[in-house]
Amino acid sequence: MRSTEDYVSAAKRNLFVPAANMEKLGTETLPRLENSGGIYVYDEDGRRLMDGPAGMWCTQIGYQRKEMAEAIAAQAMALSYNSPWYTTNSPAIELAEKIAELTPGDLNRVFFTTGGSTAVDTALRFVEFYNNVLGRPAKKKIIVRKDGYHGSTSLTAACSGREGNWKNFDIANEKIEFISSPNPRLHPGLSGSELVEQLAGEFESKIADLGPENVAVFLAEPLLASGGVIIPPSGYHARFKEICDRHDIIYISDEVVTAFGRCGEWFASEKVFGVVPDIITFAKGVTSGYIPLGGLAISEKLVARISGKEAKGSFFGNGYTYSGHPVSCAAALTNIEIFERDGLLAHVREIGPYFQSSMQALAQLPLVADVRGNGLVVCIECLADKNAAGVTDLDKKIGARIDEIAFEQGLIVRPLGNMCVLSPPLVITKSEIDDMVAILKEAIVRTA
Numbered sequence: 001m002r003s004t005e006d007y008v009s010a011a012k013r014n015l016f017v018p019a020a021n022m023e024k025l026g027t028e029t030l031p032r033l034e035n036s037g038g039i040y041v042y043d044e045d046g047r048r049l050m051d052g053p054a055g056m057w058c059t060q061i062g063y064q065r066k067e068m069a070e071a072i073a074a075q076a077m078a079l080s081y082n083s084p085w086y087t088t089n090s091p092a093i094e095l096a097e098k099i100a101e102l103t104p105g106d107l108n109r110v111f112f113t114t115g116g117s118t119a120v121d122t123a124l125r126f127v128e129f130y131n132n133v134l135g136r137p138a139k140k141k142i143i144v145r146k147d148g149y150h151g152s153t154s155l156t157a158a159c160s161g162r163e164g165n166w167k168n169f170d171i172a173n174e175k176i177e178f179i180s181s182p183n184p185r186l187h188p189g190l191s192g193s194e195l196v197e198q199l200a201g202e203f204e205s206k207i208a209d210l211g212p213e214n215v216a217v218f219l220a221e222p223l224l225a226s227g228g229v230i231i232p233p234s235g236y237h238a239r240f241k242e243i244c245d246r247h248d249i250i251y252i253s254d255e256v257v258t259a260f261g262r263c264g265e266w267f268a269s270e271k272v273f274g275v276v277p278d279i280i281t282f283a284k285g286v287t288s289g290y291i292p293l294g295g296l297a298i299s300e301k302l303v304a305r306i307s308g309k310e311a312k313g314s315f316f317g318n319g320y321t322y323s324g325h326p327v328s329c330a331a332a333l334t335n336i337e338i339f340e341r342d343g344l345l346a347h348v349r350e351i352g353p354y355f356q357s358s359m360q361a362l363a364q365l366p367l368v369a370d371v372r373g374n375g376l377v378v379c380i381e382c383l384a385d386k387n388a389a390g391v392t393d394l395d396k397k398i399g400a401r402i403d404e405i406a407f408e409q410g411l412i413v414r415p416l417g418n419m420c421v422l423s424p425p426l427v428i429t430k431s432e433i434d435d436m437v438a439i440l441k442e443a444i445v446r447t448a
């Protein structure tokens with residue numbers, strides 16, 4: 001066994017991780033996790049930590065599910081890989097069929113990718129291809145929202161409206177247009193329906209300015225997860241879809257975070273947010289993070305317009321070596337079986353209100369300016385001065401400080417500047433929620 005010091009020095013020397021603080025590269029490393037079980041992970045010293053963010057919003061069924069390990073091993077022994085260009089495999093076919101059954105509307109054509117970024121990238125490339133095949137090459141503009149996050153490829157990072165993802169990258173993309181974040185907190189004087197109308201008006205004006213013949217797609221998360229769990233006012237998505245339909249604009253719902261139970265449904269678009277989009281992207285929860293997989297489900301109507309004789313000889317020249325990877329698809333099928341057998345969606349619908357009301361109790365504490373969420377995802381927004389209009393540089397350090405104290409007490413929090421996001425594994429129980437809230441409370445009180 002290698003010693004802790006040995007791991008630390010090798011990590012400092014050779015490991016380069018996402019969002020690395022370059023000033024500290026080579027001098028600092030991250031906590032090393034070694035083991036897990038249920039909603040907990042264990043660090044290098046065997047210390048138990050409650051996994052508040054479920055990894056990266058993904059470990060829905062919890063850790064150490066033996067059936068997952070067995071399904072992965074069995075598929076790796078049977079067929080560990082096949083080229084998706086020349087062949088296919090049974091798990092990919094079965095998973096496409098299953099996802100088509102679970103998606104709303106006629107979103108029945110499923111393309112597999114390697115994760116969320118490649119799912120959104122493929123969805124955008126599909127729309128580009130679609131408009132070119134239809135002979136309207138000018139219809140290319142992509143409308144996205146400030147505070148959105150869609151991934152880390154060049155195209156999806158450019159679609160992400162959070163400046164932190166942009167610094168020192170050449171991110172500009174002339175096809176991309178931003179509109180306002182649907183954040184009710186930024187519009188305290190407006191009712192929900194007034195805000196929907198104001199945002200819809202801005203969307204219509206943007207389309208009119210660009211010319212509808214130039215606008216291809218509206219890309220939106222149902223709730224803006226990495227932007228701080230921003231929940232648009234009721235009716236927002238349906239109103240935007242109606243505008244899209246009027247202008248022949250494709251509506252892509254990025255469900256990389258919300259799909260597979262986070263809001264108590266397989267997909268949140270229709271049943272939670274009242275919209276049947278044209279394309280849904282998914283990743284993370286589809287395998288509960290046991291192995292990488294992403295994908296998109298596309299409306300049959302769209303596909304029909306550019307396939308068969310309408311295809312005019314074209315090939316959809318987009319794909320990945322690991323599209324429809326048999327081991328990933330086998331893991332996803334087992335993951336879905338576990339959801340069904342354990343009634344996980346019903347569990348989230350039942351325990352979600354308890355989770356949200358327990359978190360709401362923290363709103364009384366000093367520092368806490370807002371608590372908002374849906375199902376098993378919540379954001380606690382903090383401000384040194386609760387009534388201040390903007391976020392100061394000092395406020396931006398609060399999330400990290402709360403995380404630091406919570407970590408000492410055995411809870412991992414996802415800090416996002418002045419916000420803390422919690423999205424635990426869906427198998428969490430009421431008493432585990434109580435433990436989580438108690439630690440958070442102490443961490444917030446000690447930070448204040």
Ligand code: PLP
Binds near residue numbers: 116150256283
């Ligand atoms: N879309 C959304 C809404 C996300 O939250 C994320 C990641 O958090 C992505 C896309 C990118 O997914 P991935 O990191 O799997 O590439």
